[in-house]
Amino acid sequence: MNSLGTDGGGAAHNAAYNTVSGDAVIVGPVLMAQHIEGLRMPDRAPDAPPSQGPPPSRVFVNRTKELAGLRDAAVALAGEPEPGMLLVVGVGGVGKTALVAQSVRRELKELFPQGQLYVDLEDLRRDGVVDLAAVLGRFLRALGVSKDYVPAGLAECTALFRSVAAGKRLLVMVDNAQHAPEARALVPPQGLLVVIARRALPSLLMDGAVLIGVDPLDEAAGTELVRRWHADADEGTAADVVRLCAGHPLALRAAVEWLAARPHLTLDDVVRDLTAAGRSGAGDDGVREERAAVMGASGGPQEDGGGVGEAVDAVLDSVVAEVSEHTRKLYELLGVLPGTTATTDLLRATGAVRVDEALGELVSSRLAVLVESPDRPRRCRLHDVARSHARLRARALAESGRRSVLRLAVDFYRDAAAHADALVFGDRFRIQPPPSRPLSQLSVKEPLFVGRSDALDWLDAERVNLEYVVRTAAEHEWYEDVWRLCESLWALYHSRKHLADCVATGRLGIEAARHEARPDVEIRMRNQVARAAYELGDLDHADAELAAAADLLGPAAEPRLNGVVWETRGLIALAREQPDEARELFERALEANRAVPDPHGVVVQSYNVGQALVAGGRWTAALDVLDAAADVARATGDAPMLPRIGLVRARALAGLGELDRAVAAAVAAADGAAEIGQLAKFDQALALLASLAERAEEEPLRAAYVEKLRALRRSMGLKPPADGTG
Missing domain, CATH: 3.40.50.300 (P-loop containing nucleotide triphosphate hydrolases)
Structure with a gap:
């Protein structure tokens, strides 16, 4: 029987070790079980049931x-x-x-x-x-x-x-x-x-x-609602407001909120304003056609009906006409910005002033809503009815003004995404220059993000907006911004596996590179699309992108571009169970990174060579490469790579039959992964340890690792399979 302890006599079994790391020999199942108990487990997720949804209004009538x-x-x-x-x-x-x-x-x-x-x-x-x-x-x-x-x-x-x-x-x-x-x-x-x-x-x-x-309110219910908000309102005047607002609750609320902010006016003033607005716009076929065009452009349905839509527009026109100038400009700015939500930092970056005050006025007027979101800072968006109205007003602005706002928005997101990418991936090879502004200049009250995890969460929260910004930059032929955004977004797409998004935006990045006659950029963009296709399992698509990239390698001076293409080709070869071809490709990528030199690239490609050698059953050669990679990673502070290297080392040692050393390497990988929050690698290490214990016929140890794995899955909110190893 293969044992996880030594097969010597009593002296070995009486030895004591305080830690298990590197290639330390694990002496006996009892000591191993003690270390199992000491494995650091992540904090359990809160067990409170979610209670999501907008809060109910305190004033609610009829229905x-x-x-x-x-x-x-x-x-x-x-x-x-x-x-x-x-x-x-x-x-x-x-x-x-x-x-x-x-x-x-x-x-x-x-x-x-x-x-x-x-x-x-x-x-x-x-x-x-x-x-x-x-x-x-x-x-x-x-x-x-x-x-x-x-x-x-x-x-x-x-x-x-x-x-x-x-x-x-x-x-x-x-x-x-x-x-x-x-x-x-x-x-x-x-x-x-x-x-x-x-x-x-x-x-x-x-x-x-x-x-x-749910129909618009009838006159009785609408009148009751208006008088709930405005207790001294005359019933007949309140009914007139309901009629002019077509019983539309949002329009009624906006009209009465407008009045509440102007105590020197009366409900009769509201009626006069709405009547005047109705006369000026209700019969304008051009306005109705423009409104329909905006609704269609925004992707919104067009089932509001002419009467209700025109009544709402009349109310919104009246409300917007009377808000503060900075609030009106913010409203129109929101009608110009790409994307679906906005933060106060973005609004300031695109020219808004007195943002908190203006946003508060929009929210209190029921024109804007705060979006429920776990990330910070808080986000806002226009109410979906107000959005089409704001876009209609934005179309009346000068083209130069709209273009200037979009230019500022693209600049903001380009620099912010670059800073986030730098925090997520550190010193990885990039073609674009560093962002023109420090991160501190992109926000006022607090940093946009702090640290790797925070930066990745920010990218994920802004993902839809970032994709709108990439498209906006492409439409305005700001090609450098397109590919720089795409290069930065690889940090998000690779880490959170938004692979279909990577393919879609990558196509725009490729076109931008071609417009700028930048073969180096096109290689990078095609490789990113190829990597996404590879992870999606579409190896033929990945091959096609890499073939197009390879045709451009001659004019590209940067040797690491050769390396990234060879690396992706090697991953595809591994997926096709061609380890020798994969090893040759990874070795070429390794030499390209050594030529720069790029220490992180050297570590990554050495790790890949090790994977290929393990896949080909060349255990000893794999250990030599992986040990050298670990030395470089420790010397350069490349901590995230160490658990990955450790797991492949453990598999190589298991292939040699050295189960004690394999377990030690897997334990070290588990500890390292837990320390830096690589939960997926921690999970893989536990599964590997359970497999090694089973192979050694150490059933108590296997059961202990399986239970740790089950505990990890439960703490992460998952329901593990019955055997705990899936």
């Missing part, structure tokens, strides 16, 4: 029928073993979300105490398409799954969501849904899905969804 419909349908569906579905439909700003929030507070929260999840799909929609994997990733993190375990692909995210949510009666609220498939993908295994949309989605109704219609 008795709709609330009863929501309650009765939810009660009936809550008792079913299969998940239920409600479809809440009404024009934009009519109060659908407020209705659902009120229902959650009154009844639904008690029906679904194991968690309420909420997403506004407008925050993640680009070109009419929602990144559903990102939505499910948010849900998984809210359910306690560590971000290190959230997969990139939609299928994997869906499978994990169904596993983690199994047995939980969840309430999932999906706001601003436009198409049935995007809502259907978010149905929990048990519980209730509430879909909020501007129009009925027939296929959801065919799936059994219960329809709850």
Whole structure:
């Protein structure tokens, strides 16, 4: 039997070691078990059920029928073993979300105490398409799954969501849904899905969804609401306001908020302003056509109806005309900016003044909303009804003014993304120069991010906005900004596995490089796309990109560009189980990095050579290469590479049959990974240790490692398989 201890006599078994590291010999199962108990485990995720969604309004009138419909349908569906579905439909700003929030507070929260999840799909929609994997990733993190375990692909995210949510009666609220498939993908295994949309989605109704219609308020309900807000209002005047606002709650709220900020005026002044606005715009076919064009350009549905839409526009025109000048400029600025959300730092960078005051006025006027987000700083966006109105107003601005705002936004994101990339990947090889501004100049109150993890979270939170910015730069032919953004975004795409995004933006990066006649940049862009395709399993696409990049290697002076292409080719060869070809390619990449020299590149390519040698069964040669790589990594402070090298060393030692040393290397890799928060590598190390113990026929040790692995998975919010090793 192979033993994890020595096979000598009593002297060896009486030896004592205080630590286990490097190639120290582990003496006996008892000592090994003691070290198992000492392995550092990450903190367990909070076990509180999520309670997401916008807060309910304190002032809520009428909607008795709709609330009863929501309650009765939810009660009936809550008792079913299969998940239920409600479809809440009404024009934009009519109060659908407020209705659902009120229902959650009154009844639904008690029906679904194991968690309420909420997403506004407008925050993640680009070109009419929602990144559903990102939505499910948010849900998984809210359910306690560590971000290190959230997969990139939609299928994997869906499978994990169904596993983690199994047995939980969840309430999932999906706001601003436009198409049935995007809502259907978010149905929990048990519980209730509430879909909020501007129009009925027939296929959801065919799936059994219960329809709850939300109409504009009638005169009686609207009048009651206005008089709740403005107690001394004359009933007839309040009814006039309701009529002029077409019973639209958002328009009513905006009108009364406008009045509340001007105590010297009366409700009659509101009526006069709205009447004048209606006369000036209601009959203007050009305005209606422009409004429809803006709604279409923003990806929003166009089911608001002419009368309601014109009434809302009239109210918004009146409100915006009376706010402070800096607030009006901020409103129009939000209509120009690319993306879906904005931070105060971005707003200041693009020319806004008195930002906190102006944003507060927009929020209090119900024109802007604060976006629920775990990241900092807080984000805001215009209400979806106000967004089309702001974009319409922005179109009236001078082209030079709009272009200047976009130029400033691109500059801000280009520099911020470059700083984030530098924190995530350190001294990796980059073609672009350092950012023109220090990180401290990009924010006022606190840094945008501090440290690697914070920088990566910022990139992830800004992902949709960054992709809009890349496209905006491409549309304005700011080609250098396009490829610089794409190069920086590799830190996000590689780390969080947003691989499809990498392919999409990478195509723009390739075109930008070609416009600038930069073969070095094109090689880099094509290699990034190839790496994404490789990780997506599309090896033929990766090969095609690399072939196009190889044709450009001659004019490119930087030797590391040869190295990155050879490295990706080597990874593809490994995936195709061609270890000898992979080794030759990695060795060429290694020599390219030595020629610079690039210490990190030397470590990475040595690690790759070691992987190829292990795959080819050349254990001793692999150890020589990996030991040298570890020495360089320690000398240069390249700590993230050490656990990766240790895991491959452990496999090489196991291949030689030296199980004691293999276990020691795997333990050192586990400790190193835990220390720097590489949870995926920690997970791999535990699985490898369990496998090594099983091979040595040390069942107690195998069981101990399996239990550690199960504990890790549980602490990360996962449900491990029955055997704990999957």
